Amino acid sequence: MEKTHSDGSASASGELKHLRLRRQLQELAQELKPGEALPGERQLEEMFGVSRITVRRAISDLVRDGELVREKGKGTFVSHGMxxxxxxxxxxxxxxxxxxxxxxxxxxxxxxxxxxxxxxxxxxxxxxxxxxxxxxxxxxxxxxxxxxxxxxxxxxxxxxxxxxxxxxxxxxxxxxxxxxxxxxxxxxxxxxxxxxxxxxxxxxxxxxxxxxxxxxxxxxxxxxxxxxxxxxxxxxxxxxxxxxxx
Amino acid sequence: MEKTHSDGSASASGELKHLRLRRQLQELAQELKPGEALPGERQLEEMFGVSRITVRRAISDLVRDGELVREKGKGTFVSHGMxxxxxxxxxxxxxxxxxxxxxxxxxxxxxxxxxxxxxxxxxxxxxxxxxxxxxxxxxxxxxxxxxxxxxxxxxxxxxxxxxxxxxxxxxxxxxxxxxxxxxxxxxxxxxxxxxxxxxxxxxxxxxxxxxxxxxxxxxxxxxxxxxxxxxxxxxxxxxxxxxxxx
DNA sequence: CGCGGTCACTGGTTATAACCAGTTGTTCTG
DNA sequence: CAGAACAACTGGTTATAACCAGTGACCGCG
Incomplete structure (x- = not known):
């Protein structure tokens, strides 16, 4: 299978990769409980076929919104309530x-x-x-x-x-x-x-x-x-x- | 002059490059008036001897804190009041x-x-x-x-x-x-x-x-x-x- | 058995590079 | 003179790569 390659801007569908991934990660998180871990960044880049920086960007957005929580050395987890x-x-x-x-x-x-x-x-x-x-x-x-x-x-x-x-x-x-x-x-x-x-x-x-x-x-x-x-x-x-x- | 090169983590002084640059940019912004433009990203990377991604990171933090404002195609500007x-x-x-x-x-x-x-x-x-x-x-x-x-x-x-x-x-x-x-x-x-x-x-x-x-x-x-x-x-x-x- | 070291994982930082899209100024053509 | 095209700038996105530092599990040694 030929890998498509991109150095910037939107994907073929017109949507930014990090935004699409963000949604995908939100869906993934919804299947998990608060405190449960998502796959690691390097795994996510394999799973979704994007670079690690794109993974980090999507996760950063979700962390900032409070939906995910990151812990260095441990992983990225689903967040809590209000x-x-x-x-x-x-x-x-x-x-x-x-x-x-x-x-x-x-x-x-x-x-x-x-x-x-x-x-x-x-x-x-x-x-x-x-x-x-x-x-x-x-x-x-x-x-x-x-x-x-x-x-x-x-x-x-x-x-x-x-x-x-x-x-x-x-x-x-x-x-x-x-x-x-x-x-x-x-x-x-x-x-x-x-x-x-x-x-x-x-x-x-x-x-x-x-x-x-x-x-x-x-x-x-x-x-x-x-x-x-x-x-x-x-x-x-x-x-x-x-x-x-x- | 030999360029020092870094692929990650803190500089020699122990401080993260993007944090140091952030402070430097704050000082630079203080010498300007609201609405005035900072140098462009590529200029800042030359001026401060860091990569563009480090410049963008420092600016992003200041933009998020409301101290700077970014406009695509135009530049990065000093911000307003409260x-x-x-x-x-x-x-x-x-x-x-x-x-x-x-x-x-x-x-x-x-x-x-x-x-x-x-x-x-x-x-x-x-x-x-x-x-x-x-x-x-x-x-x-x-x-x-x-x-x-x-x-x-x-x-x-x-x-x-x-x-x-x-x-x-x-x-x-x-x-x-x-x-x-x-x-x-x-x-x-x-x-x-x-x-x-x-x-x-x-x-x-x-x-x-x-x-x-x-x-x-x-x-x-x-x-x-x-x-x-x-x-x-x-x-x-x-x-x-x-x-x-x- | 307990502790320390190592290894394989985790996220965090920084680099270079390429390309996209917006803005502005200049030049050329009708 | 006005509009279009082009070039040089701007910030924005994504890639690969390298290295750092934290964590936890496992193994070896005392």
Missing amino acids: VRSVLHLASFNDDMRAAGFQPSTRVITAELSEPPEAAASHLRLTGDAPAYRLRRLRLANNAPVSVDESWLSPELLPNLLAEDLTGSLYRVLSASGHPVRRVQQTVQASAASADIARLLEIAPGAPVLLFHRRSFTGPEEPGTPIEYSISTYRSDRYQISMTLAQ | VRSVLHLASFNDDMRAAGFQPSTRVITAELSEPPEAAASHLRLTGDAPAYRLRRLRLANNAPVSVDESWLSPELLPNLLAEDLTGSLYRVLSASGHPVRRVQQTVQASAASADIARLLEIAPGAPVLLFHRRSFTGPEEPGTPIEYSISTYRSDRYQISMTLAQ
Whole structure:
């Protein structure tokens, strides 16, 4: 059998090879369960008669869309599910449970450390004054959904590092006498940085939902700043829901 | 001078070539103004002594992050600015003006057409009943910010296609006796599809903020469905802001 | 039996090359 | 002078190739 050869642009049918392969791989993935492995890249290039770079391109697109997951040395796997969250001062754990998932939290970092400018400014820290830095991976059914990076006031929370930080942070703040009463936050779409991507098990550059949050405690308006945080959610496993009226 | 040659992995300094080049290109872009062109890919490979695929990789990352913009046949350009929107029933135009941008709207499609299942379901259309389909590109200072794809009820709006659709759609609905009183929407991060990417002048796969919206009119609760829409916003030019309290 | 090394696999990076398709500017012809 | 054709540029796609680094299984040695 004579092999047809191509150095660029669309195939005979007018469709780009990587787009066609992408669809083919989607179909292949649908016959598998979450966590199951696809054939390796070199196998796929034999199976579909394309170059490895075309295979990688098709897989990269699917990885970015959250349909596939790649692990160096191990392979490429079928991906997971999604949570929809209403915007309110609810805990991650409650949201996950409401959606039928089993939440858990892995504390990656809990330390006193010098905060970035935005956090220092919100927490009204002067000079090189340190703040608590918590970096936590939030999971649903043991699959990563978000990375929360929080900076907290050491003045208000002298014993924070002695607390159990694997549950709701807001519950911990409340039990310490500092319930979060008000939050200002922004939401945007972004591309996952390399280290966040690794934690969330997504490709660097995959779309993520990014929250920047400034939290306040105390009864007065606007309240005393207590937390500055950046939360990064996997786009395939988390979205926001709301009702607006006038 | 002897050319050093590499077939993979990190350079002598331990840093991946495409990451180093990415930083170098960021610096180069900072010396330019939005809209100004970078040197072409083949020039960049000469300038930085890397292969074209490495140049393309570095540029792709910056395009995905919204820092650069690529146009086939024309070149690669420095990118634009950002709007922050509070979640409310405000118009796109008002939001843009509030942020100091000059809004405009380009109507790409305005037709009667068969709606997708989700739109038909919301609008309570039966069988093959058509709906109005509006596809509009929303711009700020003549640069694309979002693509709005709306499906509207022909029953409530018999003369919609005769209206001026380059302003606020909600104002048109209001003037037709059907003010939007309530909206249910979800927000997620997603990767731009090829056709949306083209309209928004971003790379296919770049992160975008995706709104799915169900709008209701009329005084009763929940109201009469009048619009189903999907809006896709460039992540580098649009984000959401909110205050939550308890 | 346990640990370390090797091998065969995995994905990741980078190279050169070829070709396609879009854009723009210049030149030639009617 | 206007339009068409051509050339030189642009980014986009795909190929083959080489090498790197991670993973897991298997084998050999202590």
